[in-house]
Amino acid sequence: MFKQLGLIGCGLMGGSFALAMKQAGLVRRVVGYSKSPSTTERACELGVIDVAAPSALLAVAGADLVLLAVPVAATETTLKSIKHLVTRDMLVMDVGSTKADVAQAARRALGSMASAFVPAHPVTGREVSGVEFADASLYRGCQVVLTPTEHTGDTQLRKAEQLWEALGCQVRQMSPQAHDQAFAAVSHLPHLLAFAFMQSIAGQPEGDAFLALAGPGFRDFTRIAAGEPKMWRDILLTNREQVLEQSQLFQQALHAFEQAMRAGDAQALEDMLTLASGMRTHWRMGVEGATSPTPPQS
């Protein structure tokens, strides 16, 4: 399908994409670049990329597909550094967790070549980073949200859809703004809460003793708190309005629970717990309307 992938950023996300594309027979050659030369070298050794490029620009030379797998805050600088070699026939994508800023960055950095760029967010990840963890199956079965703008080329959008579907993903389209609102709710806020929760334990003198007692509930609840600090710093700052709004709504819900606890109002507490528990019990990943106990007849 593609002759050459120019991979910019050879970490977990980028490396896994290269391996998945190769395994699916969707690309012939991968030319990779990472900010850290040792990462690029390691990616070569591991067979994640075929050729190491000395710069982002040179990774793009001759490519018909370009993937940016860099922290979201680095998107604009990276696009600027490659724009002289971006052509109308290329498909350029990112894999960032925020999309309004990325879409704007593409417009600013690429100008009239912005038609080549399709903002993409594959909803997957691990709490480890680095090319050593690159895994051809990372994207299989996950959702990929594409957020085209009025500048996005139709051909590129179609190619992007086909590519992710060929990798076994479920593709959705929405506006960058709708994307950022939804992911503030179901991803960015949970991360913020898990980070803040770990911080509040760390701040207590008995913190270490508490943690030694923690069980499987704690393990799962806090798994996302092991996320990469720089990556999450960028996401929380980039999407801060939406995240802060979701945090306010969360705190209102928390205060309602606390109020019922303080008042000893067992019925009110049980009602809220029943709603939350039922909703979570019926939720299924990637299935719309799965949270309603009695889904409407189709």
Add this chain to the structure above:
Amino acid sequence: MFKQLGLIGCGLMGGSFALAMKQAGLVRRVVGYSKSPSTTERACELGVIDVAAPSALLAVAGADLVLLAVPVAATETTLKSIKHLVTRDMLVMDVGSTKADVAQAARRALGSMASAFVPAHPVTGREVSGVEFADASLYRGCQVVLTPTEHTGDTQLRKAEQLWEALGCQVRQMSPQAHDQAFAAVSHLPHLLAFAFMQSIAGQPEGDAFLALAGPGFRDFTRIAAGEPKMWRDILLTNREQVLEQSQLFQQALHAFEQAMRAGDAQALEDMLTLASGMRTHWRMGVEGATSPTPPQS
């Protein structure tokens, strides 16, 4: 080791205990009682119990080991209903997630026979309930916290330790108060936060659309929000002072994150994220001091 287990409450926790005891060859006969006759019947059919008792009291008759696996709020009433058949030679335990209230309930309900009672909290569980999910391996490898008081018999405490160790558990002892403080921090508060988070999504018109996009981070973060509403109502009310205190500390930490986001203070945000992420990365279940990146030399 034991001739007869009197099991009061044949749900997930009680049923799994009976199966584990049988599988380990630690008990000859299990007499079970559940509030719902259909549960007791099902427990018989599934081989979880050998004989169904028509009351909690009759489940205790002839037993040398009694396990209460009922919601924590039902502990006192249940102990009162069996006290006439509790003897000094018996070992009576519970499996509740709060311990100060349980220890007090035992003293009030059992009086001079309180020496037979050892408050126990096996740190395990599932987000499903009912005897159908009873599993002989539920307790294997988990921590069990025993919270003896000045009334607890030495013989009973020793027997309790041996029993849980024989089931493959790691046994710890602490005061009921220290237990409740620690579990408010690492278990009850995370549950409250996960429940409140689901509630805040439920309260938004776009909630269902958001949930359809949620990925593996959301899945793990909210797993505990599927917990049994009545059980968590009781835990949150029983241990509310400690939980509310932990919730305050959590909200202070959350506000510090929000403040850094509002101020666009990338360095402060990164510092907090680094601390939280490092702590979670180094944490290992059941290992003391595992959260320090450089553990002290022993």
